[in-house]
Each structure stands twice: as structure tokens, then as C-alpha cells.
Amino acid sequence: MLMLALRGIRLRWVTFVGSFLALVLGVGLIAATGLALAATFDAPERGPERFAAAPVVVRADGLLRVDTPTGTRTTPLDRPGPVPPGIAAQLAFLGRTVEDRSFPSDIMDPHPGHDDDARVGHPWSVAAAAPYRLATGRAPAAPGEVVVTTGSGGPRLRTGDRVRVRTPAGSEARTVVGTVAGRGFEDAVFFTDGEAARISPDIDALAVHAAATAVRDALGPDSGMDVLTGHDRRHADPDPDRDARALVSVNALLGTAAGITLFVSAAVVASTFSYAVAGRRREFGLLRTVGATPGQIRRTVLAESVLIGVAASAAGTLLGAGGAPLLVRRMTEAGLAPSWFALGDPSWPLHTAFWTGVSVATAAALVSCHRAGRTAPTEALREAAVDSRVMPVSRWAAAVLVLLLGLGLPALALATDPGDLLGRKSYVTRPMILIVGCALLAPVLVRPVGRLLTWLPARLPGATGVLVRENTAAGVRRTAAVAAPVLITVALAASLTGTVATLEEARATEARTATTADFVVTPGQEGRPLAPAFLERVRDIDGAVVSASRSTAVTVLEEDTALVSSEARAVDPARLAAVAKLPVTAGRLADLDDDAIVVNEEWLTTRVGDRVTVWLGDGSERSLRIAAVLATGTGDNGVYVTPRNAGGADVDRIDVEVAPGGDRRAVAAALDTAAADTGTRVATRAEWLAPTAPGPDDHTRTGLRMILGIALLSTATALANTQVMATSGRGRDLAVLRLAGATVPQVLRLVVAEAVAAVGVGAVLGGVVAAVNLLVVQGALALLGVTSAVVVPWAMLGLVVAAAALLAAGSAVLPALSALRTRPVELAGSRE
Numbered sequence: 001m002l003m004l005a006l007r008g009i010r011l012r013w014v015t016f017v018g019s020f021l022a023l024v025l026g027v028g029l030i031a032a033t034g035l036a037l038a039a040t041f042d043a044p045e046r047g048p049e050r051f052a053a054a055p056v057v058v059r060a061d062g063l064l065r066v067d068t069p070t071g072t073r074t075t076p077l078d079r080p081g082p083v084p085p086g087i088a089a090q091l092a093f094l095g096r097t098v099e100d101r102s103f104p105s106d107i108m109d110p111h112p113g114h115d116d117d118a119r120v121g122h123p124w125s126v127a128a129a130a131p132y133r134l135a136t137g138r139a140p141a142a143p144g145e146v147v148v149t150t151g152s153g154g155p156r157l158r159t160g161d162r163v164r165v166r167t168p169a170g171s172e173a174r175t176v177v178g179t180v181a182g183r184g185f186e187d188a189v190f191f192t193d194g195e196a197a198r199i200s201p202d203i204d205a206l207a208v209h210a211a212a213t214a215v216r217d218a219l220g221p222d223s224g225m226d227v228l229t230g231h232d233r234r235h236a237d238p239d240p241d242r243d244a245r246a247l248v249s250v251n252a253l254l255g256t257a258a259g260i261t262l263f264v265s266a267a268v269v270a271s272t273f274s275y276a277v278a279g280r281r282r283e284f285g286l287l288r289t290v291g292a293t294p295g296q297i298r299r300t301v302l303a304e305s306v307l308i309g310v311a312a313s314a315a316g317t318l319l320g321a322g323g324a325p326l327l328v329r330r331m332t333e334a335g336l337a338p339s340w341f342a343l344g345d346p347s348w349p350l351h352t353a354f355w356t357g358v359s360v361a362t363a364a365a366l367v368s369c370h371r372a373g374r375t376a377p378t379e380a381l382r383e384a385a386v387d388s389r390v391m392p393v394s395r396w397a398a399a400v401l402v403l404l405l406g407l408g409l410p411a412l413a414l415a416t417d418p419g420d421l422l423g424r425k426s427y428v429t430r431p432m433i434l435i436v437g438c439a440l441l442a443p444v445l446v447r448p449v450g451r452l453l454t455w456l457p458a459r460l461p462g463a464t465g466v467l468v469r470e471n472t473a474a475g476v477r478r479t480a481a482v483a484a485p486v487l488i489t490v491a492l493a494a495s496l497t498g499t500v501a502t503l504e505e506a507r508a509t510e511a512r513t514a515t516t517a518d519f520v521v522t523p524g525q526e527g528r529p530l531a532p533a534f535l536e537r538v539r540d541i542d543g544a545v546v547s548a549s550r551s552t553a554v555t556v557l558e559e560d561t562a563l564v565s566s567e568a569r570a571v572d573p574a575r576l577a578a579v580a581k582l583p584v585t586a587g588r589l590a591d592l593d594d595d596a597i598v599v600n601e602e603w604l605t606t607r608v609g610d611r612v613t614v615w616l617g618d619g620s621e622r623s624l625r626i627a628a629v630l631a632t633g634t635g636d637n638g639v640y641v642t643p644r645n646a647g648g649a650d651v652d653r654i655d656v657e658v659a660p661g662g663d664r665r666a667v668a669a670a671l672d673t674a675a676a677d678t679g680t681r682v683a684t685r686a687e688w689l690a691p692t693a694p695g696p697d698d699h700t701r702t703g704l705r706m707i708l709g710i711a712l713l714s715t716a717t718a719l720a721n722t723q724v725m726a727t728s729g730r731g732r733d734l735a736v737l738r739l740a741g742a743t744v745p746q747v748l749r750l751v752v753a754e755a756v757a758a759v760g761v762g763a764v765l766g767g768v769v770a771a772v773n774l775l776v777v778q779g780a781l782a783l784l785g786v787t788s789a790v791v792v793p794w795a796m797l798g799l800v801v802a803a804a805a806l807l808a809a810g811s812a813v814l815p816a817l818s819a820l821r822t823r824p825v826e827l828a829g830s831r832e
Contacts, residue, residue: 017721019269019272019273019276019308019312019361019364019718019721020308020311020312021312021717021721022265022268022269022272022714022717022718022721023265023269023308023309023312023313023316023357023360023361024312024315024316024319025265025316025319025713025714025717026261026262026264026265026266026269026316026357026360026714027265027312027313027315027316027317027319027320027353027354027356027357028315028316028317028318028319028320028323028353029257029258029261029265029320029323029713029714030258030261030262030265030316030320030349030352030353030356030357031316031317031319031320031321031323031324031349031350031353031354032319032320032321032323032324032326032327033254033257033258033261033327034258034320034349034350034352034353035320035321035324035343035346035349035350036250036254036324036327036328036331036343037251037254037255037258037349038344038346038348038349039328039341039342039343039344040247040250040251040254041251042344042346043243043247043341043344045231046234046243046340047231047234048231048233048234048236048237049130049183049184049185049234049237050129050130050185050186050233050236050237050238051129051130051205051207051228051233051236051237052129052130052131052233053128053129053130053131054098054129054207054208054209054233055207055208055209055210055212055229056207056208056209056210056211056212056215056227056228056229057205057206057207057208057227057228057229057233057236058083058087058091058205058206058208058215058219058225058226058227058228059080059083059204059205059206059225059226059228059235059236060080060081060082060083060224060225060226061080061224061225061226062076062077062080062081062226063075063076063077064076064077064555064563064615064619066557066563066615068557068560068561069560070560070561073557073561073562073563074563075555075563075565076565077617077618077619078552078553078565078617078618078647078649079552079617079618079647079648079649081224081618081619082202082203082204083099083203083204083205083206083225084203085203087206087219087223087225088203088206090218091206091208091210091215091218091219094208094210094211094214094215094218095208095209095210096208096209097206097207097208097209098123098125098126098128098129098206098207099123099125099126099193099197099203099206100122100123100126100129100203100204100205100206100207101121101122101123101196101197101199101200101202101203101204102120102121102122102200102204102238103120103121103167103168103196103199103200104118104119104120104121104166104167104168104525104528104679105119105120105121105165105166105167105188105189105191106118106119106165106166106524106525106679107119107148107157107163107164107165107189108163108164108165108166108171108677108679110164115524116166116524116679117187118187118524118525119148119149119186119187119188119189120186120187120188120189120238121165121167121188121189121190121191121196121199121200122188122189122190122191122196123190123191123192123193123196123197124139124140124147124190124191124192124193124196125193126207127147127180127188127190129207130183132149132180132181132183132188132190133180133181134147134178134179134180135150135178135179135180135181136158136159136178136179137159137160137176137177137178137179138177138178139177139178140177140178140190140191140192141177141192142192143191143192143194143195144172144173144174144175145174145175145177145191145192146163146165146174146175146176146177146189146190146191147176147177147178147179147180147189147190148163148176148178148179148180148188148189148190149179149180149181149182149183149186149187149188149189150179150180150181150182151181151182157176157179158176158179159176159177159178159179160175160176160177161175161176162174162175162176163175163176165189166531166677166678166679167199168199168200168529168531168532169198169199170533171677171678185237185238186238205236212227212229215227243338246337246338246341247338247341249336250331250336250337250338250341252424253331253336253703253706253707256424256428256707257706257707259428259429260428260492260707261714262356262360263432264488264492264714264715265357265360265714266360266363266364267435267436267439267484267488268484268485268488268714268715268717268718269360269361269364269718270363270364271439271481271484271485271718271722272364272481272718272721272722272725273305273361273364273365274364274481275477275478275480275481275722275725275726276725277301284297301365302362302365302366304365305361305362305364305365306358306361306362306365308361309357309358309359309360309361309362310358312357312361313353313354313355313356313357313358313361314354316353316354316357317350317353317354317357320349320350320353321350324343325343328341328342328343330706331706334702334706335702336702336703336706395440398440399437399440399441402433402436402437402440403434403437403438403441405433405437406430406433406434406436406437407434407772409430409433410430410776413426413780414776414779414780414783418779418780418781418783418784419602419632419635419780419784421776421777421780422503422634422635422777422780422781422784427495427496427499427773427777428496430495430773430776431491431492431495431496431769431770431773434491434769434772434773435487435488435491435492435766435769438487438491438765438766438768438769439484439487439488442480442483442484442487442765443476443477443480445761445765446472446476446479446480446483446761447472447473447476449761449764449765450469450472450473450479450757450758450761451469451472451473452764453757453760453761453764454468454469454472454757455469457469457753464746464749464750464753465753467750468750468753468754468757471754472754472757472758472761475726478726478758479757479758479761481722481726482719482722482723482726482755482758482759482762482808483758483759483761483762483765484718484722484762485715485716485718485719485722485762485804486715486719486758486759486761486762486763486766486801486804486808487762487763487765487766487769488715488766489712489715489716489719489762489766489800489804490762490763490765490766490767490769490770490797490800490801490804491765491766491767491769491770492708493708493712493793493796493797493800494766494767494770494774494792494793494796494797495769495770495773495774496704496707496708497701497704497708497793497796498770498773498774498790498791498792498793499773499774499777500701500704501791501793502774502777502778502781502788502789502790502791503634503777504791505788505789505791506633506634506781506786506788507634507636508689509786509787509788510583510633510634510636510637510786511636511689512689513581513583514580514581514582514583514637515579515580515655515685515688515689516578516579516580516581516657516685517547517578517579517580517655517656517657517685518656518657518658518664518667518684518685519655519656519667519668519671519682519683519684519685520653520654520655520656520683520684520685520688521534521538521653521654521655521656521671521675521680521681521682521683522652522653522680522681522683523652523679523680523681524679524680524681525679528652529650529651529652530650530651530652530653530654530678530680531678531679531680533677533678534674534675534678534680535548535651537673537674538654538656538670538671538674541656541667541670541671542662542666542670543658543659543661543662543663543666543667544656544657544658544659544662544667544670545575545578545579545656545657545659546575546654546655546656547571547572547575547576547578547579547580547654547655547656547657548572548651548653548654549569549570549571549572549651549652549653549654549655550569550570550643550646550649550650550651550652550653551567551568551569551649551652551653552568552569552570552616552617552641552645552646552647552649553565553566553567553568553616553617553647554566554568554597554614554615554616554617554639554641554645555614555615556603556604556612556613556614556615557613558604559604566599566600566603566638566639567638567639568617568638568639568640568641569638569639569640569641569653570640570641570642570643570645570646570649571592571640571641571642571643572642572643573589573590573592573593573640573642576589576592576640577589577590578657579655579656579657580655582598582630582637582640583630583631583633583637583785584628584629584630584631585601585629585630585631585785586606586607586608586628586629587608587626587627587628587629588627588628589627589628589640591627591628592627592628592640592641592642593627593642594642594644594645595624595625596624596625596626596627596642597612597614597624597625597626597627597639597640597641597645598626598627598628598629598630598639598640598641599612599626599628599629599630599639600629600630600631600632600633600637600638600639601629601630601631601632601785602632603629605626606626606629607626608626608627608628608629609625609626610625610626611623611624611625611626612624612626616641616645616646616647617646617647617648617649618647618648619647620647622645624641624645631784631785631786632784632785633784633785633786634781634784634786656671668682668684712800716803716804716807719804719807719808719811720807720808720810720811721811723755723758723807723808723811723812724811724812724814724815726812727751727811727812727815727816727819730819734747734751734816734819734820735819737750738820744820747816747820748813748816748817748820751812751813751816752809752812752813754812755805755808755809755811755812756805756808756809758808759801759804759805759808760801760805762804763797763801763804767797774790774792775790777790778790
């Protein structure tokens with residue numbers, strides 16, 4: 001049996017080369033993404049940076065603790081408190097302590113129109129905790145002196161330079177008296193301890209040179225302070241969770257890529273094997289005639305697939321091992337992974353990829369070998385070239401069940417939780433189910449779709465259109481096999497890119513609707529408050545309504561088991577209506593006061609007038625009345641409270657509306673004047689909304705292009721091989737056309753037209769799958785209160801279909817030319 005399988009592979013290598021290449025690519029891509037994915041699990045722990053040389057670090061633990069019937073629940077606070085001066089004085093008796101203060105400290109560029117160098121300020125005494133060491137100059141000794149880090153890519157500073165530094169206390173000219181080498185995690189400006197305390201009185205952290213046990217004993221269990229030692233000191237670094245967030249994003253991207261690659265590989269290999277077996281029915285009929293049993297034929301087909309699977313999986317594993325470093329480098333260059341991300345040395349992804357490839361090849365052959373075993377001996381004599389009974393009952397049942405699943409799950413989600421349909425997992429996996437359903441029904445759908453597409457060409461002068469129409473209908477299996485890779489390509493490309501673009505457009509629509517202010521003022525650096533000097537200057541501008549707001553958070557205990565935090569904005573309700581138009585579904589924004597809250601429909605309690613217990617950003621508990629409820633939208637409609645419930649948050653945004661009869665130019669000039677030297681960005685409404693508009697270069701689209709590029713390699717290979725295999729088996733048909741008087745160019749035009757027609761069938765079916773998915777997304781958005789148009793990626797679809805048509809045409813012409821080199825009489829009388 002093994003020798004028969006090897007001989008079959010050698011004689012029919014054209015039949016198997018496409019499956020082999022598709023499986024090599026699929027296994028290689030799975031191995032490469034698997035190795036990169038494993039690196040996210042085994043990434044080395046990065047040690048502390050800010051306090052790497054401090055033995056003990058004390059800071060506020062920053063946790064909200066709530067007692068529930070099932071135990072104490074905790075969640076991070078939006079605004080952790082400082083270290084109280086009393087605790088700092090108490091710990092000073094245990095050993096030397098160093099107070100750390102962190103505050104914005106930007107070096108201003110003297111040239112108008114140039115960006116300032118955003119930095120963070122610290123007292124000089126804490127520099128040794130990193131440790132920073134003087135490279136040039138000396139430590140600051142007077143209020144006007146600073147030490148700066150170098151090597152950050154900003155302006156090159158030297159000892160003796162005079163710079164203008166902007167801090168929360170204002171901007172002043174200062175002298176650089178020393179420099180230290182930067183350590184990569186921050187760009188810093190160091191002041192004298194006294195000046196740092198004047199600029200930022202709160203103590204953010206305390207480095208203690210004493211035993212950790214003594215520090216913990218001195219503080220006691222209920223101090224609300226964290227005592228950090230060893231690796232835990234990393235929690236005191238700036239944004240300590242940034243590495244974890246980066247790894248989560250990389251993990252999600254690579255997991256999605258691996259899943260899509262596995263799906264595409266399995267689909268194209270199954271389609272190729274199925275068509276290959278269908279094309280060998282006369283061969284199997286002859287084997288049955290000479291005494292082969294159905295079991296022997298099944299084992300032969302299965303042995304062929306296993307041999308192909310083992311060889312392709314081995315080659316793919318080697319390809320993936322070599323391609324993984326290139327993948328990681330490309331991801332870091334595109335900003336999809338942090339710069340420090342690197343491969344580890346686990347081998348399990350290679351083993352997983354190898355056995356996955358073997359399993360895919362074996363599973364793809366199981367259905368095909370079952371069909372091969374059912375071939376009757378007489379089929380070798382009476383089977384016509386026209387395909388008949390292409391859909392057995394089992395395939396009908398499977399197709400109906402898969403389509404019901406693909407349509408039923410979105411319908412259920414629309415009825416129960418439409419927001420779930422907008423998540424990445426949902427819009428990536430949903431098209432796969434419908435693709436499988438359409439692929440199973442392809443033999444039935446090909447004939448009517450093909451006749452529809454060839455209706456007009458068949459009525460044009462000449463015989464080409466008629467022949468294309470009839471050959472497409474007669475060779476259902478051939479047309480379906482060519483259309484399958486195109487169906488997968490078009491459906492995935494249109495569904496994924498269209499969904500992402502539609503969601504981006506929906507968010508942009510929400511932003512355009514909600515923001516009605518003429519100007520929006522924000523800090524020059526994200527995450528910072530607006531400068532106090534600017535707030536003083538714009539408190540009252542003639543002819544304008546000024547609405548200041550603060551970013552904060554509120555936390556609620558849901559069902560007495562889970563603490564759920566929501567982004568919130570603290571606003572003046574009297575001024576909010578003038579600068580925003582929020583999607584209110586119940587209640588009134590005008591009823592928002594210090595005893596009330598505005599929530600969205602995602603909250604468990606959404607009845608206007610009910611009271612909810614919430615914890616503010618600083619951890620204080622409040623019982624607030626629901627004044628209004630907002631539509632859920634795409635998830636950006638947060639919670640609104642008054643400034644009294646901001647939890648100590650600072651103003652970080654100002655919306656300005658020109659009052660009726662006011663002078664827009666005068667308001668703009670007043671804002672620009674107030675923003676001078678404060679690091680504040682004044683944007684018109686159009687400028688503010690521009691970043692929310694769909695764009696081609698964000699990380700989501702870059703990752704999506706990478707995922708689709710990976711998947712389309714396999715489909716392109718399968719398309720080319722299937723077309724070569726289909727055309728190579730039509731030598732007699734082409735010879736009959738030549739004997740009937742057709743010239744070589746006419747035959748080639750017919751072959752190209754049939755290939756393009758098959759691609760068109762796949763494109764139509766893929767377009768139907770994509771249309772269903774995009775309509776599901778639009779329906780979910782409508783139920784969530786967002787009215788936005790569906791964005792169809794016509795340019796990408798045109799490019800994909802055109803590339804598929806060119807590839808299919810080229811793959812059909814080459815074997816046709818090879819066949820036409822033989823005399824038609826000899827070709828017509830040749831054996832299979």
C-alpha cells in the first residue's frame with residue numbers, strides 16, 4: 001500500500017504540489033507565530049528601573065478595598081494618594097530616607113513652532129536610587145540650577161547651557177550645571193530638593209535605607225502603604241504595567257494570526273484534496289474493476305495524504321524556525337511589539353506546528369478517501385465529463401448546520417448582547433463559520449452564480465461566452481475548487497478590513513456628534529493636566545462659553561461580587577450642554593448635580609432616580625442618584641459626574657463654544673495668547689476630530705494587514721495549484737476545440753475567460769459572506785445607539801480580485817500552452 005501511494009504521488013505530482021506548498025506555508029506560518037507567541041509567555045521579567053538601587057521603597061498602595069459577602073475585593077485607584085508627611089517623618093527614625101517627587105518638567109524650544117522636550121522633574125537626592133551618576137558638571141545647589149539626562153534624542157544639552165523649563169509652578173530660565181546619562185525609561189530634569197518640594201509638595205514615593213521588616217513593623221497592617229523590595233520595586237516605576245500591556249497586545253495579534261493561518265491552511269488543503277480525489281474517480285473505478293476493495297482505496301488515499309503531510313510539515317517547521325526572527329523584527333519595526341521583544345528558545349511551537357500540519361492533511365483526506373472508497377467499478381466506463389450528484393446528503397446536512405450556526409449566533413448576540421459582536425474575537429471568527437458553510441454549498445451555488453456572471457458574455461457575438469457559460473456549469477467541481485480560495489480571500493479581507501473601518505467610522509461619527517464646541521484645549525502631552533497659568537488666563541473669555549472638565553474614574557460593586565471601574569469625566573452641567581450633545585436615552589443632563597451621576601446602558605442599574613453606591617477616583621465612597629442614561633455606543637460613552645466628585649482630578653480638557661454674537665477670531669486669539677508658554681494645544685473642532693477619523697497607519701490596521709498577508713500566501717498558492725491541476729486535466733477538451741477549428745489564441749482566451757469566471761464566482765460568494773458580516777456589525781451599532789454607514793473596502797477588494805484573476809489566468813495559460821504543443825490528434829487519442 002505504501003509503495004502504491006509513493007508511486008501515485010510520483011506520477012501525479014502536479015496534483016499534490018499545491019497541497020504540499022500550501023501546507024508548507026501554513027505550517028511555517030504557524031511555527032513562526034507560535035515561536036513569537038511563546039516569547040510573550042516566557043518574556044524575561046524586567047527589573048526595577050526608577051528605584052533599582054534603593055533597598056526599600058514606600059508608596060501608597062493605590063488599591064480600593066471593598067468588603068463583600070464573598071470576601072474583600074480590590075481594584076487599582078485612578079488617583080492613588082501621596083505618602084503622608086507624618087509617615088515620612090516616622091520612617092526617618094529607622095534610617096536615611098529620600099523623598100521622591102515627580103512632576104512635568106519640559107524644556108522649552110526657543111524656536112517658535114517647534115515641539116518642546118517633554119520631561120519629568122525629580123529632586124536631585126533621589127537620582128542615586130536609579131542610579132543616575134554625573135557624567136559632567138556637578139549637582140544642583142541653588143534654585144535656578146538643574147541636572148538633565150542626555151541621549152534621549154531631544155536637544156543636545158551641555159553643562160553651562162541656559163534653558164527655559166516649564167513646570168506646574170510656571171516657566172523659568174535655568175542653568176544646566178550637570179548631565180547624567182539617560183537610562184531609557186524616562187527623560188528627567190533634576191532640581192534641588194527644596195525647589196522640587198516647592199513645585200510639587202506631595203511625596204510620591206519614599207526610598208528608605210532600613211530593613212524591610214522594620215519598615216513594615218513601623219507602618220503596621222492598616223497604613224495603606226506598600227513596602228516594596230526586590231523585583232516588587234518595579235511597581236514604583238513610571239507606568240509599571242506598560243510591558244504587560246504590550247505583551248497582551250502582541251499575544252492577541254499573534255494568536256489571531258495563528259488562528260486565521262490554521263483556518264485558511266485547513267480550508268485550502270481540504271479543498272485541494274477533495275478536488276484531486278474527485279478528478280481521479282476513473283482511476284479508482286479501474287482499481288475497483290481489477291479487484292481493489294473500498295478499504296484498500298481509502299488506505300491508499302490516506303497514505304498519500306499522510307506522506308504529503310509529514311514531508312510538508314517538516315519543511316514548514318524549518319521554514320517557520322527561520323522566519324520567526326524576521327517576523328519579530330518586522331513587528332518591532334512597525335511598533336506592534338516593544339523594542340525589547342525577542343524570541344526565546346522553546347521548542348514546543350515547532351512540535352505543535354509539525355503535528356498540526358500532519359493532522360490537517362490527514363483530516364482533509366478523511367472525507368476525500370471516504371468518497372474514493374465509494375467509487376463503483378462501472379464509473380470507470382460510464383462516468384461522463386459533466387459533474388453529477390456533487391452534493392451527497394451528508395454534505396447537505398453539514399452545510400445547513402454550519403450556515404444555521406453562522407447565522408444563528410449573530411442573531412442571538414443581536415438579541416442579547418450586541419456589544420459582543422464588536423469585539424475582535426467575534427468579528428475575526430464569525431466570517432470563518434460562514435466561509436465554511438458557503439464552501440460546503442459551493443457545488444450547488446457555483447452553477448447559478450456562474451450562469452448569472454456569464455449571462456451577458458454568452459449573448460455577445462462569438463462562441464467564447466457560450467463555451468465559458470456551459471463549461472462553468474458542466475465542470476462544477478472544477479469551478480468550485482478554483483473559486484474556494486477566492487471565496488476565502490475575499491470574505492476574510494472584506495470582512496476584517498470592512499469591520500475595522502466601519503467601527504472606526506462609527507467612533508468618528510460618535511465624536512462628531514458629541515463634540516459641538518468650536519475649540520478644544522488639551523495639554524501638549526497626553527496624561528498631564530492643563531497648566532495652572534493657562535487656567536487662570538481663560539477663566540473668562542468674552543463672547544465664549546468655557547467648559548472645563550477632568551478625567552477621572554468611578555467604581556461600582558456589581559452583584560456584590562465584582563468591582564467594575566468606568567472612565568468618567570467631571571463636568572460643570574450648566575456649561576456641558578453648550579459644548580456637547582450626548583446620546584441621552586433616559587433622564588436629563590440638566591439634572592446632573594453634586595448628588596447625581598450620568599451612567600450608560602452597560603451599567604446594571606440604569607433606572608433614572610435610583611441611587612447607586614460608587615467609589616470615586618481617590619477611593620471615597622458616595623451614594624449618587626442616576627440623573628440620565630447614555631447609549632452604550634462603541635464603548636466611548638463614559639460616566640459623567642460633577643467636579644466635586646472628581647476624586648481630586650485636575651482639569652485636563654477645556655471645550656470652548658463661541659457664544660451667539662461672539663467674535664470667533666477674537667476667541668481664537670484669546671486662546672492662543674493664553675496658551676503661550678504653557679505647553680497647551682488649542683485645536684479647532686475639525687483639528688480635534690481629525691485623529692478620530694479612520695486612518696491607514698494605525699497599529700490595528702498594520703496588524704490586520706500582517707494577518708491578512710500571512711493568510712493570503714496560502715490561498716494564492718492553493719489558487720495557482722488548483723488552476724494548474726484543473727487545466728492540466730483538460731488536455732482532451734483543448735484538443736477537441738483545436739480539431740473543431742479553434743486557433744491557439746482562441747483556446748487560450750477561452751481558458752483565461754473560464755479562469756476569470758471561476759474567480760468571479762468565488763468573489764461573489766465571498767462578497768455575500770462579507771456583506772452578511774458587515775450588516776451584522778451595522779445592526780449591532782444601531783442597537784447600541786450609533787447611526788453610522790457601513791464602510792466597504794472597495795479598493796482592497798478590487799486589488800484582491802484583480803490579483804486573483806491575474807494569478808488564475810496565468811496559472812491556466814501555462815499548462816494550456818504546454819498541452820497545446822502536442823498535435824491535437826495525438827492529444828485527443830491519448831490515455832489519462
